[in-house]
Amino acid sequence: MEAFPKLDPRSFLLLCACALPALALSFPFSPVDNYLLNCGSSVDAVVDNRAFLGDAPGSGGSRVLASTRTISLNDASPALGTPQIYHTARAFARPSKYVFEVRDRGTHMVRLHFRRFDSSRVELGDVRFHVLVDGYVVLSNFSGESGSRPVIKEYLIWVDAEKLVLTFVPAGRSKFGFVNAIEVISAPKDLILETAQLVDGGKLVNFNGLNQQALEVSYRVSVGGPKVTPFNDSLWRTWVPDDAYLKSTYGSERVLFGGRIKYQEGGASREVGPDNMYNSARVIKSTNATVPNVNMTWVFPVTGDYKYLVRLHFCDIASISLELLYFNVYVNGFLVSKDFDLSRVANEVLAAPFYADFIVEGDNLGILSVSIGPSNYSFAHAIDGILNGVEIMKLNNSMGSLDGEVCGGFILKSWPRGNMGVVVPLVAVICLLLSISVVMRWRTTGVSQTVAWTKLPTDMTELSLKQARQQFR
Numbered sequence: 001m002e003a004f005p006k007l008d009p010r011s012f013l014l015l016c017a018c019a020l021p022a023l024a025l026s027f028p029f030s031p032v033d034n035y036l037l038n039c040g041s042s043v044d045a046v047v048d049n050r051a052f053l054g055d056a057p058g059s060g061g062s063r064v065l066a067s068t069r070t071i072s073l074n075d076a077s078p079a080l081g082t083p084q085i086y087h088t089a090r091a092f093a094r095p096s097k098y099v100f101e102v103r104d105r106g107t108h109m110v111r112l113h114f115r116r117f118d119s120s121r122v123e124l125g126d127v128r129f130h131v132l133v134d135g136y137v138v139l140s141n142f143s144g145e146s147g148s149r150p151v152i153k154e155y156l157i158w159v160d161a162e163k164l165v166l167t168f169v170p171a172g173r174s175k176f177g178f179v180n181a182i183e184v185i186s187a188p189k190d191l192i193l194e195t196a197q198l199v200d201g202g203k204l205v206n207f208n209g210l211n212q213q214a215l216e217v218s219y220r221v222s223v224g225g226p227k228v229t230p231f232n233d234s235l236w237r238t239w240v241p242d243d244a245y246l247k248s249t250y251g252s253e254r255v256l257f258g259g260r261i262k263y264q265e266g267g268a269s270r271e272v273g274p275d276n277m278y279n280s281a282r283v284i285k286s287t288n289a290t291v292p293n294v295n296m297t298w299v300f301p302v303t304g305d306y307k308y309l310v311r312l313h314f315c316d317i318a319s320i321s322l323e324l325l326y327f328n329v330y331v332n333g334f335l336v337s338k339d340f341d342l343s344r345v346a347n348e349v350l351a352a353p354f355y356a357d358f359i360v361e362g363d364n365l366g367i368l369s370v371s372i373g374p375s376n377y378s379f380a381h382a383i384d385g386i387l388n389g390v391e392i393m394k395l396n397n398s399m400g401s402l403d404g405e406v407c408g409g410f411i412l413k414s415w416p417r418g419n420m421g422v423v424v425p426l427v428a429v430i431c432l433l434l435s436i437s438v439v440m441r442w443r444t445t446g447v448s449q450t451v452a453w454t455k456l457p458t459d460m461t462e463l464s465l466k467q468a469r470q471q472f473r
C-alpha cells in the first residue's frame with residue numbers, strides 16, 4: 001500500500017479489509033549483506049554497537065578493497081568526541097575500487113562517510129573526485145565539502161548481480177579522492193516498492209520501476225520531534241528535526257506520543273519508519289467551533305533537472321478517536337490527496353503508521369514543497385491535519401547520474417592509464433595532452449603507499465596554502 005487513494009477512497013476499503021493486524025513481536029532487522037568498513041585503518045571501530053572493520057591489508061575488511069597503491073591517512077589530532085571511523089581515511093591517487101559480494105539481490109543501502117582532516121600525506125586543496133556505484137555517478141567533482149564535520153551521503157541502489165562495485169576516480173592526475181567509512185547493507189524488500197504516484201501536469205499517474213532507479217537521500221526529516229540517530233533507527237538512519245524546513249510555525253503545534261506505535265500488515269513497517277519518528281508529529285488543531293484556514297508547509301531546496309521521490313509518513317498519534325481526522329495533502333502546490341482519511345488507510349487503528357510515495361519534478365525554482373491543510377470534511381474541536389515524517393530522494397537522471405550531466409562510462413574512460421582497463425583512443429589523446437601539463441608533479445607523487453606525499457605542490461605559495469587550510473578547519 002504505497003500510495004494514497006487514487007482519489008477514490010473506496011478502493012482502500014478492499015485493500016485494508018483483508019489486512020490483518022501484525023503481531024506485536026519485533027525482531028530487529030538482520031540484513032543478509034552487511035559490510036561496514038573503517039577505511040584507512042588496520043583496526044576495527046565500534047560505533048553505536050556496530051563494528052566497522054579496518055580495510056588495511058590483513059584486517060577484516062581488506063578483502064573488499066580491490067585496488068592496490070592506495071594511501072592510508074591518519075588524523076593526528078582528531079577533535080574530541082568525533083567517532084573513531086572519522087580518525088582515519090583511505091585516499092586514492094588513481095581510480096580505485098571496492099568490490100562487495102552480494103548475496104541478497106535487490107535494493108542496497110550505500111552510505112559513504114566523509115570528514116576532511118589535515119594530513120602530512122595529502123594536500124586538502126587537491127581533494128576532488130568522482131564516485132560511482134555500479135556505474136551510476138553518485139558524486140562528481142566532490143571535494144568532501146568544507147568544514148570538519150562529517151558528511152554522510154546515502155544511496156539506494158538496485159543490485160541484480162553478484163557484486164556491487166564502488167569506484168573512486170580522482171578528478172585529475174594531481175587530484176585525489178578519499179573516504180572515511182563505507183556501509184553497504186541489503187535493504188528490507190518493502191523499503192522501496194516498484195510503483196509510486198507521479199505528479200504529472202496536474203494529475204496522478206503510475207510511475208513503475210521505482211525500485212530500479214538509483215536514489216540519493218536528500219532529506220530525511222522527523223516532524224515535530226528531536227533528531228533520531230542511527231542508534232534508535234531500525235536501519236541505522238539519521239532523521240533530522242523539521243524546524244529548518246517548516247515555512248511558518250503559525251497555526252500548527254507539535255505532538256509527542258508516549259504510547260506504542262501499532263505497526264500493521266499493509267501499512268508502514270518498522271523498517272520503513274522507526275517508532276522514534278512516528279511518535280512525534282506536527283498537527284493543525286481546531287480548539288473552537290471553526291476549522292482553521294491554514295496550511296502547514298515545509299520547503300526543501302533541491303536541484304532542478306531531477307525527479308524526486310517524496311515519501312510522507314503519517315501516524316495518528318493525536319486524535320482522541322477514529323474517523324475524526326480528514327485533511328488535504330499538497331506536493332509542490334498540487335492536491336495529491338483530497339479529504340485524506342488516515343483512519344481508513346490505517347486499518348481503523350489509531351497510532352498505526354502509513355506512508356505514501358509521490359514522484360515530482362524538481363522545478364525551476366529549486367524548491368520542493370509539502371503542505372498539509374484541513375479539508376472540507378475536517379471537524380471542529382478536532383485534529384485537522386498531521387505529518388510525522390518526510391523523506392525526499394533524488395532519482396538518477398537519464399545519464400545514470402545523481403550529480404551532473406556526465407555519465408559513468410565517460411568518467412572511467414577519462415582516466416587512460418589507470419587500472420580500469422578501458423581505453424578509448426580519442427579520449428586517451430585528449431587526456432594525454434592534459435596530462436603533459438601535470439606529468440612533472442605526477443612523478444613526485446602517488447607512486448606507492450610507502451612514499452609520503454609531498455606536502456606542498458611546488459607552484460603553491462605558503463600564503464595560499466594557509467588560506468586553503470583555514471577554509472577546511
Ligand SMILES: *[C@@H]1O[C@H](CO)[C@@H](O)[C@H](O)[C@H]1NC(C)=O
Nearest residue numbers: 130140141171404405406411
Ligand atoms: C568537473 O568539473 C569540470 C570543471 O568545472 C567539468 O569540466 C567537468 O565536466 C566536471 N566533471 C564531472 C564528472 O562532472
Ligand SMILES: *[C@@H]1O[C@H](CO)[C@@H](O)[C@H](O)[C@H]1NC(C)=O
Nearest residue numbers: 048227228229230231232276
Ligand atoms: C534513543 O531514543 C531515546 C528515546 O526514545 C532517547 O532517550 C535516547 O537518548 C536515544 N539515544 C540515542 C543514542 O539517540
Ligand SMILES: *[C@@H]1O[C@H](CO)[C@@H](O)[C@H](O)[C@H]1NC(C)=O
Nearest residue numbers: 285286287288289290291292
Ligand atoms: C477560534 O480560535 C482561533 C485561534 O485559535 C481564533 O483565531 C478564532 O477567531 C476563533 N474562532 C471563533 C469563532 O471563536
Ligand SMILES: *[C@@H]1O[C@H](CO)[C@@H](O)[C@H](O)[C@H]1NC(C)=O
Nearest residue numbers: 293294295330333334371373
Ligand atoms: C494551502 O496550500 C494549497 C496548495 O499550495 C493552496 O491551494 C491553498 O490555498 C492553501 N491554503 C491556505 C489556507 O493557505
Ligand SMILES: *[C@@H]1O[C@H](CO)[C@@H](O)[C@H](O)[C@H]1NC(C)=O
Nearest residue numbers: 328335338339374375376377
Ligand atoms: C471545499 O468546498 C468548496 C465549496 O463546496 C469548494 O469550492 C472547494 O473546492 C472544496 N475544496 C476542496 C479542497 O475540496
Ligand SMILES: *[C@@H]1O[C@H](CO)[C@@H](O)[C@H](O)[C@H]1NC(C)=O
Nearest residue numbers: 213214307395396397398400
Ligand atoms: C536512471 O538510470 C537508468 C539506467 O541507467 C535509466 O534506465 C533510467 O531511465 C534513469 N532514470 C531516470 C528518471 O531518468
